[in-house]
Amino acid sequence: MNKKITLALAGLVSLAVSGVAGAVDTRARFMAANCSYCHGPNGKSHGAIPSLAGLEPGYFVDQMKAFRDGSRPATVMKKHAAGYTDAEFEALAKYFASIK
Amino acid sequence: MTLNRRDFLKTSFGAAGLAVTAGLAGCATTQTGSAGPKVVVVGAGFGGAAFSRYLKMWAPTANVTLIEPNAKFTSCPYSNTVLAGINKMEDITHPYDYLKKAVDNFVPDTVTAIDTTKQTVTTAGGRTFAYDKLVLAGGIELLFDKVQGYDAEAQKTVMHAWKAGPQTATLRKQLEAMPDGGTFVMSVPMAPYRCPPGPYERACMVASYFKQAKPKSKIIILDGNPDIASKKPLFVAAWTRHFGYGTDNSMIDFRGNNQPRAVDVKKMMVSTEFDDVKGDVINVVPPMRAAEVCGLAGVRDGSGGNWCTIDYRTFESKVVKNVHILGDSALTNFPKSGSVANNTGKMCAYALSEQFAGRPFDPAPVVTNTCYSGTGMGTAFHVATVFRWDEAKQSMVPPKDANGISSAESELEMAFMESWAKNVWADTLGLPESYNFTAKG
Numbered sequence: 088m089n090k091k092i093t094l095a096l097a098g099l100v101s102l103a104v105s106g107v108a109g110a111v112d113t114r115a116r117f118m119a120a121n122c123s124y125c126h127g128p129n130g131k132s133h134g135a136i137p138s139l140a141g142l143e144p145g146y147f148v149d150q151m152k153a154f155r156d157g158s159r160p161a162t163v164m165k166k167h168a169a170g171y172t173d174a175e176f177e178a179l180a181k182y183f184a185s186i187k
Numbered sequence: 188m189t190l191n192r193r194d195f196l197k198t199s200f201g202a203a204g205l206a207v208t209a210g211l212a213g214c215a216t217t218q219t220g221s222a223g224p225k226v227v228v229v230g231a232g233f234g235g236a237a238f239s240r241y242l243k244m245w246a247p248t249a250n251v252t253l254i255e256p257n258a259k260f261t262s263c264p265y266s267n268t269v270l271a272g273i274n275k276m277e278d279i280t281h282p283y284d285y286l287k288k289a290v291d292n293f294v295p296d297t298v299t300a301i302d303t304t305k306q307t308v309t310t311a312g313g314r315t316f317a318y319d320k321l322v323l324a325g326g327i328e329l330l331f332d333k334v335q336g337y338d339a340e341a342q343k344t345v346m347h348a349w350k351a352g353p354q355t356a357t358l359r360k361q362l363e364a365m366p367d368g369g370t371f372v373m374s375v376p377m378a379p380y381r382c383p384p385g386p387y388e389r390a391c392m393v394a395s396y397f398k399q400a401k402p403k404s405k406i407i408i409l410d411g412n413p414d415i416a417s418k419k420p421l422f423v424a425a426w427t428r429h430f431g432y433g434t435d436n437s438m439i440d441f442r443g444n445n446q447p448r449a450v451d452v453k454k455m456m457v458s459t460e461f462d463d464v465k466g467d468v469i470n471v472v473p474p475m476r477a478a479e480v481c482g483l484a485g486v487r488d489g490s491g492g493n494w495c496t497i498d499y500r501t502f503e504s505k506v507v508k509n510v511h512i513l514g515d516s517a518l519t520n521f522p523k524s525g526s527v528a529n530n531t532g533k534m535c536a537y538a539l540s541e542q543f544a545g546r547p548f549d550p551a552p553v554v555t556n557t558c559y560s561g562t563g564m565g566t567a568f569h570v571a572t573v574f575r576w577d578e579a580k581q582s583m584v585p586p587k588d589a590n591g592i593s594s595a596e597s598e599l600e601m602a603f604m605e606s607w608a609k610n611v612w613a614d615t616l617g618l619p620e621s622y623n624f625t626a627k628g
């Protein structure tokens with residue numbers, strides 16, 4: 088293996104470490120960003136829409152399910168909640184709970 | 188021997204199973220900053236700004252150059268409230284200062300040439316930038332020559348106000364100067380156009396101003412579409428409740444299938460196939476297509492050469508490699524909205540950050556739209572949709588129940604709309620938590 092390729096691979100490995108092994112769920116992070124045009128960057132809201140940062144995960148998932156099945160009345164959240172799976176609710180809950 | 192960027196890119200893309208050739212031009216301006224892939228972004232509107240900010244968060248080694256001629260960001264969302272007199276221009280205008288700090292290079296200039304073979308972009312100021320990935324987020328081009336008489340001279344009198352800024356301020360002044368009992372003539376372009384509910388919201392906002400300041404005045408809506416193109420039951424209910432729609436005394440006169448064909452500024456008249464309509468203030472939004480900059484890159488391939496086809500998973504052009512198209516310029520199932528431009532900007536940043544890290548694309552991306560509309564009477568309502576990749580349809584479509592409109596206008600949704608505006612501005616431009624927003628419901 089020549090030096091160039093070794094170096095290139097080394098670069099890849101370091102990227103992979105910073106990107107994945109640090110346990111950042113990049114898909115959850117992206118899906119959480121779907122919410123931020125309403126709930127604010129990092130789930131920290133300006134104004135009447137509630138903030139999501141730091142919500143307790145169990146509470147978060149319950150709310151999403153309640154929006155989806157209509158048991159919690161909502162203006163927009165029934166439609167938004169209907170677009171995600173239960174596993175995605177869990178991943179989103181974990182992500183928002185991790186924001187200080 | 189050191190690793191050069193081209194090898195790095197080839198190897199990392201190779202790892203993701205993708206063949207990419209990174210072109211480098213010898214004559215280009217040196218881009219300062221991070222040493223990773225060179226990403227050049229054209230336009231710091233909702234799409235380009237959100238993309239740039241999120242790409243730097245998710246792929247910090249990417250070298251992001253953002254090119255935008257405007258000194259400040261002026262928001263189209265909420266610009267109709269300026270026409271109503273609820274907000275002023277400064278309430279919908281925000282600084283680029285925070286965005287500038289987030290990217291490697293912020294270039295206050297206009298892109299005038301693109302070479303997709305050499306992979307370079309050139310500006311009016313004569314600077315050339317090399318790219319590995321080019322992101323076009325230039326919004327829309329307005330086609331004045333599709334309306335007879337809508338020349339440079341006529342454009343001094345007839346506003347479109349479909350790009351927020353001086354046009355919005357001038358239209359507000361014209362409305363203020365109009366006598367009570369006057370007629371405001373406004374138009375709606377044929378779909379697809381920027382912001383499907385925007386024209387009907389504009390009618391509400393101007394009517395709310397007339398109701399309070401010039402109650403004998405009228406609004407004539409000339410719509411190129413056969414009928415109200417967005418949130419129809421909610422707009423009809425609001426017009427009926429607040430502005431006498433459906434009675435002999437209606438302030439709003441809606442005329443479908445009435446695309447403006449000509450304007451005559453001397454006579455202050457708009458002509459459609461059926462009508463010649465006179466107004467004291469005339470507001471014609473001409474037909475539109477993907478931004479000029481998409482034409483420069485040869486990516487306006489869709490819908491009769493007007494819009495840009497893209498791969499939903501990456502927002503890459505279907506006809507030119509390494510060129511990605513965001514926001515209103517793209518031909519998609521999504522409405523052309525600020526929410527979509529912001530959200531798809533992040534989706535493209537996600538796809539590229541995964542690609543730069545040597546990982547495969549998300550096989551099932553999700554993206555959303557929400558458009559709030561205000562009535563000008565302290566209430567608002569929305570349309571909201573979640574879109575998910577559907578492998579069978581090779582498209583993004585709403586799952587069951589993930590699409591719909593408000594049950595009715597409400598004051599609660601006015602508060603949410605105001606909150607949405609502040610949050611989408613903050614999210615797009617990186618405005619801090621302490622930022623002092625002045626826009627109100």
Ligand SMILES: Cc1cc2nc3c(=O)[nH]c(=O)nc-3n(C[C@H](O)[C@H](O)[C@H](O)COP(=O)(O)OP(=O)(O)OC[C@H]3O[C@@H](n4cnc5c(N)ncnc54)[C@H](O)[C@@H]3O)c2cc1C
Nearest residue numbers: 230232233234263264298325326514515523524525526528
């Ligand atoms: C009256 C009105 C009301 C609206 N209300 C809403 C609403 O309530 N909610 C909502 O979600 N959406 C709303 N919209 C729609 C929203 O404004 C657009 O969908 C959104 O701006 C699209 O974002 P974009 O990034 O594609 O384009 P833009 O935001 O228009 O940004 C394009 C940028 O590219 C720059 N640019 C163009 N060409 C070049 C070049 N050659 N070189 C460098 N820079 C260039 C421009 O200066 C501009 O800053 C409204 C629109 C209007 C007109």
